[in-house]
Amino acid sequence: MTFQKVDIDDISINTIRVLAADVVNKANSGHPGKSSFELRLGAPMGLAPVAHILFTRFFNANPKHSEWFNRDRFVLSNGHGCALQYILLHLLGYKLSLDDLKQFRQLDSLTPGHPEHGHTDGIEVTTGPLGQGFSNAVGLAIAQAHLGAVYNKPGFDLITNHTYVFLGDGCLMEGVTSEAASLAGHLQLAPGLDISIDGDTAVAFTEIVEERFRAYNWHVLHVDDGDQDLQGIYNAIEKAKQVKDKPTIIRLRTIIGYGSKQQGTHGIHGSPLKPDDTEQMKAKFGFDPKGTFQVPEATYAFYADVAKRGVKSESEWEALLASYETKYPREHAELTRRIRGELPNGWEKTLPVYKPSDAATASRKLSEIVLTKISTVLPDLLGGSADLTGSNLTRVKEAEDFQPPSTKLGSYKGTYIRYGVREHGMGAIMNGLAAYGGIIPFGGTFLNFVSYAAGAVRLSALSGHQVLWIATHDSIGLGEDGPTHQPIETIAHLRAIPKLVVWRPADGNETSASYLVALNSKKTASVLCLSRQNLPNLEGSTIERASRGGYVLREVPAGTENLTIVSTGSEVSIAVEAANVLEKEGFKVRVASLPSWEVFDAQDTKYRLSVLRSGAPIVSFEALSTLGWANNLVWTFSVHRLLIKKSIKNTDSLLLVRAFPPYLQCMYVFNVTSPSPDVAELGKKIITFYKNKGGEVVSPLVKAI
Template sequence: MAIQFTDADQVAVNTIRTLAADVVAKANSGHPGAPMGMAPVAHVLFSKFLNFNPKDSKWANRDRFVLSNGHACALQYIILHLAGYKVSMDDLKNFRQIDSNTPGHPENHHTDGIEVTTGPLGQGISNAVGLAIAQAHMGATFNKDGFPIFTNKTYCFLGDGCLQEGVSSEASSLAGHLQLGNLIAIYDDNKITIDGSTDVSFTEDVEARYRSYGWEVIHVTSGDADLTAIAGAIAEARDNNTKPTMIVLRTTIGYGSLKEGGHDVHGSPLKADDIKQLKVKFGFDPEKTFVVPEEVYDLYHKAGAAGAQKEAEWKQNLDAYKGKYATEHSEIIRRFEGRLPEGWEKHLPTFKAGDAAVASRKLSENVLNAIAPHIPELVGGSADLTGSNLTRWKGAVDFQPPSTGLGDYAGRYFRFGVREHGMTAVCNGIAAYGGLIPFGATFLNFVSYAAGAVRLTALSNLRVLNIATHDSIGLGEDGPTHQPVETAAWLRATPNMMFWRPADGNETSAAYAVALTSAETPSTLALSRQNLPQLEGSTLEKASKGGYVLQEAENADITLVSTGSEVCIVVDAAKQLREQGLKVRISSLPCFEVFNQQSKEYRLSVLPNGAPIMSVEAYSTFGWNEYAHETFGLKGWGASGPYLKVYEKFDLTPNGVASRAAKVVEFYKKRGDKVWSPVDKAIDYDTMLSTAH
């Protein structure tokens, strides 16, 4: 049965358009064009289709909405306000102002009703793929006959810019392969980007591309006004459960403005006279601003009430489910409360000195094999490097469409293909859905391919694990194209990102222990290709502090601090130095971020006053001045050859470390001044302003 529209629906569309003009004009900043052009489809979706409850914005089976073209966020904030979320009229008036509830692009954990942080183009549609994957998995895992617990759809608005970014292609290709019939993308086909008409740079056949991905494509040629056609397209897409759907919606950017259809209305406020004529055209008083007729509030509140009723019915069904499937019910509740299974950490492997030397990528595999059966919400996979990353645990089932015969939607292991950026953005969506902890894996060097998504993981406070093997020049023969000398620096510089580089088995288990219990912080685990010895003095508990003393020495002449595969080199160098009569302390610093969270007293116990501190790491030394007086590392790219020969080429050997350490000791003794730890600062880490959300 076709949806019937009334005059109130048109008033609502025009209200959204005039509010968009007012919101951006008052801020004197923003993008009015797309909100004005997409007002009809936003109204139809939220008032007629989307299952949401503004009084409980985290209801588990709500439909998810993603604004991938996040510059159009005035549209989303207006809709959230009309629908009754915690977005007030004052919030709209404070758009893009300091500490407002309505920042310049949507941010989850900041504004009620925002599912994922968008703005960098292409990320939102990729997150939407992750949200759709999460629903498919949760439905396959928990739904029973008569108990459709997880049935929600994911809707995403996106524009030409999103479709030009490569990350959207990666994720959309994956979505088509996975036959995600719960995903509906609505493409704002307005033919405009910042530079002007898309004719200057973007003339491909988008429809053909998405059909080749395995998507259904529907056209609406009159997106500016034909509410019935828009509703029909959304209904058709919603009811197609065999493949994702793209609705190609032809709109006019800045519809109603004197500059409609041009790029001038994309990223600049409308002039005052333009806003006045716009309001006259749409039946509003040109002298009044931020006007919402009561009939519009009534219409949206009715939609919200319908969503609340659906949630109430869902909860009743969940209660009945509990009576028949008590174990599954308690599992759902536990997951969405963010609690890990009781006692999971007891399964983490521990090691003692003298145990066999093992590559940390293999140690990571051991951890996954040990804990995956006990943390069923842990899901993930590799960007076509499963055999190298060692991320597929024993007995894992692949997440695949059942029709392929390759797995099923209840499977927990993902074949992401060679799509590092898409993989990470998809993992962000999976994490944002709730009830799941995702990981993606590749070589550390190729985490840089995913930098845009990695940054948003941290900004969004999402528990996503990046498992990054082949972490240094130690990968050897593949050479400098694959050897990540600078990657650690940018990951360590990323706020709210834990970069772990474990030196042995206990440190690897510690990395997983902290990563999995850090509900609002992502982690990158940098893991070696080459074997590493189990170190005397390492424990899971000590490593969990991010840094600790591996070997103590009273009245030390020098402290050597290192990470990962270089710690064992430092241990051998220290033996040589002791033979020369020097007293050497050794500290391991597997995670700067976690170490920085410890008390100053503890940090000074690891990196104390009184003797010079020298760092050793097979990376760029950038960033080590926070922890060491002198640094020894790489000042250029790596080299191709057997890994031991590569280390020798750069003098990263026990002899090379020992000779430099001896020079450091001699230099500071000659200088004669008291040596203060770099940790001992007037402006301490704990007093710095944090930008973490």
Template sequence: MSNQNIDSLAVNTIRTLAADVVQKANSGHPGAPMGCAPMAHVLFSRFINANPKNSQWYNRDRFVLSNGHACALQYILHHLMGYKVSMNDLKDFRQMDSCTPGHPENTHTDGIEVTTGPLGQGIANAVGIAAAEAHMAATFNRPGFTVVDNYTYVMCGDGCLQEGVAAEAASLAGHLKLGKLVLLYDDNHVQIDGDTNLGFTEDVLKRFEAYDWHTQKVADGDHDLEGIASAIAAAKQVTDKPSIIAIRTTIGFGALKAGTAGVHGSPLGDAGVAEVKTKFGFNPNEKFVVPSPVYDAYKAVAHRGQTLESEWEEMLHRYESAHPDLTKDLKRRLAGKLPDGWKEALPRYTPADKALATRKFSEVAINALANCIPELMGGSADLTGSNLTHWKGAVEFQSESTGLGSYAGRYFRFGVREHGMAAMLNGMAAYGGVIPFGATFLNFIEYAMGAVRLSALSRFRVLYIMTHDSIGLGEDGPTHQPVEALAACRATPNMLVFRPADGNEVTGTYIAALENTHRPSVLSLTRQNLPNLEGSSVEKTLQGAYVLQDNTSSFSGKSVPDIVFVATGSEVSICVKTAELLQSQHQLATRVVSMPCMELFAEQSHEYRESVLPRGSPVISVEVLSTVGWGKIAHASIGLDHFGMSAPAEQIYHKLGFYPEAIADKAVKVIKYYSGRDVPYLLDRPFE
């Protein structure tokens, strides 16, 4: 059989399999897989270097399916190539406990690089992957040894290009001149509502040309496989620009409703599937059929990848002889291990040390960490001077041609692109060898929440350094003062949310964030200065909450405090002063608990949690943010369930009642309320 005939057979096999996969599930999206089959076959059979027998080979090309609803296409390709996706897995598409879920998830399916679902995320992920590749190549490659050398390919649809996150990342990719990034655009002119002429008539290629991308068009993506191949080959020759190829296709090619929204997200029906198979020369009565020549062709592709990996391993062995220190560092980073002694580089504080904003304590920590953890890299969304994320001696991540830095640099200028930044961080984390961080004001994490949520879902170690965390930022007013942002973050599964109270807790926060390799962390940091507290602890921060101060022993006959304050961040020091006031004026036994991380505290033993929040004592939470979520810990909450205001921070705190006298008055009322009543113990959980 000629190569041309095998190509045609492979493309039609992919199309008929896609129809079968969705039909059996009675759920899914057959249109994009059928329309994208030619470009996907060309890409995987001729260009992508990967070894299905070792999907984590580091120097593999990366492929990202941004239009993740088309995942049946990727699962089929992975099956054909020999990844751990069997024919039975294709038959179990979208079923319980299958490895072929309804959108690609990196934690479920062999060979999936990133979790994509919300449109546009994959494009931004791919920009992050390409940036990480450029950095690792600049860091480790030496003359005669290109140990990091791979391309990033991403496929997208019209919907992806309508999402702002893709625009943010694409703009930055053009500026950064990421020449090893190639975007295949499924230009089928159809979205769920119908023809794209209803709301998307821009010239996409002109937009990307303005972003400084290399642009091409393939007029007949349904049949012109050689045109697609030539375009990809030409894109690879452009080394100083990312590339986009607009490939005009027909959604659901071969189906009765081809070219319409009707084939986007619904099974074709038994009759429709049979019609497609008949059109492409397949037996309409047979299902899930892969002709032997197609399997053979893809086995050859897989063998090519195995050979490339073997050659790479041999080169790495020679590299180790020539550059032993670099090899040791590369292997450590790829294994996810942190350098020896890194914790000792972090500062510790006493109450005698100067009061600083926790964003400033964070800056001190970043300066220490950047010098001993070379894989730590990131930056700010145009707030470097406010977020304090730039360390001394940091080199900018930029193309050397700009004169602004180099790809070996580790500091990113993300621009005012919070969402694109977060999605890029996910791509960087997925690539491996780097630990990414991004920074902005806490209020603007809500611009980025789509990608932040995917960090958690993907189990990526990403650090979100969020400053200006409350009404404490003052005069900028309610548009910049977060109220609900931390509650939203705390409601997100598999994410650690920190609000440290002083320097020691900031140090502990960084330790916890870096040691948790499979979940992201949000660091909520103040603009205003906070004192270093008596009793604060780096180690106890890792337990999520701990007893900071307790004067119960000063009162004979009392075994538990009259009142327990549990607070975070800037309110911990206020509660310390409140406790002193209650002791001196009301002779009340008090305990102050600092809770820098609810999630870590919830993971401690029941015995430890009860030692911190004892039975019989009413608990008041104090935090100048939403009280949502505190009901599982506190009997009463002093918080902020409305927006802030524009004024100096001290005036806002006083007006809203966040000062010792006002909090003490409320504490007395809580104590009186529970006098003679049983205090329910909130930490008892019937399902533990």
């Protein structure tokens, strides 16, 4: 195809430019232009030409049905330039009015300061933290390659969409971008496209980014005049689409703030244009200098025709899908189920069920058993590990690796991704996989190294992406690796992230329950914190009970208890042993397991009070930091508390912390193994304190508000 320029191109590009100025000026904040070096493109004014060409000549989507599955995906990785994306969505006819543009960055508007998935029609992923959007796009491209390989048949190319990304120098400085770009190049992902501009960031960023991307196995193209060379922009995108064996990045040079008196300077970065500058710019581009939010009818008409192209494309796709059903009924049923986001009927029957007599097993191994069972009925799962497959136990034996067919290491049909040592990239890529649809991604690493991916984990939660983190080696119980690998504070951080569900299962049934809830929660990111050491299967645990997030594992008649011990994960069995010790001394002790605080907190008040009931003191027991337990409990016993205590009393204790021996000795050092004299002794002290104090003991769940 060749580029055919029409008069409306210039009018439409200038419409975008002046609208961008008005949108930002009205909000009195934002970025009408953005400074840049190699590969940067944040500015709505500077990016107007490339955005116009991309969306009017190439982009294939239906604004009237923004969730059409085979639509092209667009990601604005440098999300601070979101005024550009909002303007394009408005012109194309998405559910975004001119009044919505006028409410840019205002309370309850559909045009927030950075694009938010699930909030604004047409936004594929949440961007803002730089580099995340680029990495999400790698996930989107993996999803397209995988689903296309699985479901496309001769004469039935159902999954053929392209992924387009705008990013800037800030995105390229972030390490997560390097991780994702490196993996994308190895996987030979195409179609994929990234477009950028130049500027001056020489104080901190002087590398030759093009050479870096060539080393990553990317195809690199140039457009030297991104402000006016529409032919060059068109040719570069067209050429990029023809590259089938690697992703493409286009280096696009523009003048920052093109059309402003301050064009080409940093004066235009981060602040609205001055009134006189706005007026002269509008006059230069053929608009009324005093008018605001002006959109010529010809521009609306041109973009309406573009939208009709998308409607036609979806209609043709639906017809192809109907024919596909006739020839491939099984594949059609499976694909359409996945597109709807539904799980197969009865899938949960594959979850393993355990008895107390079953052998003690590490919960990381229990997780592997679950994955092995459910993978036979859930093709939706696409998982991997950040170079710890043998430790995380995330790869089932029958799995094929997701690899370029040319490598002979696997194929794009494969369901296991070798992420390499790229935890942050893995997290951001999983967000893209989830955003694409039809895929439930999971990724494994040590719990401690989820900290490397904290930015992506937070966006998983805020975006409502169904992502599963398989986080093994979850406490001091991992042993010899020492304090650098012992995440006593990591779970407290994860529990603090809004909308993130954290699981720490105590045995086989609780592990199955964590998968049951996580896989049924379509808008929830989950972290499964799993042990390296073996855990006994507990009397009283069931999948159904654990699925409520918390339940009473060891009960005594109501009103007779002296103490309730609440625990999670590997410490629950130790809490049960401590209760047995106290029982021999005449005390009545309940034990509650709380594998997921967030799921437990979502239960009704009556149920929660039945678990953490009034009448006796409640103590928590976890080989982690105490942070957070005060929300639900009175007393806490943890490694964190003992570290502080021992450090004060014994200067040699710090040496013990720094030179941990095998895990059983670690547990003995802190008295968090069975039998546990500290737990039992602490329990007796608490019982005695409340007995001497007298009066009613009220559950911490009973609050004024």
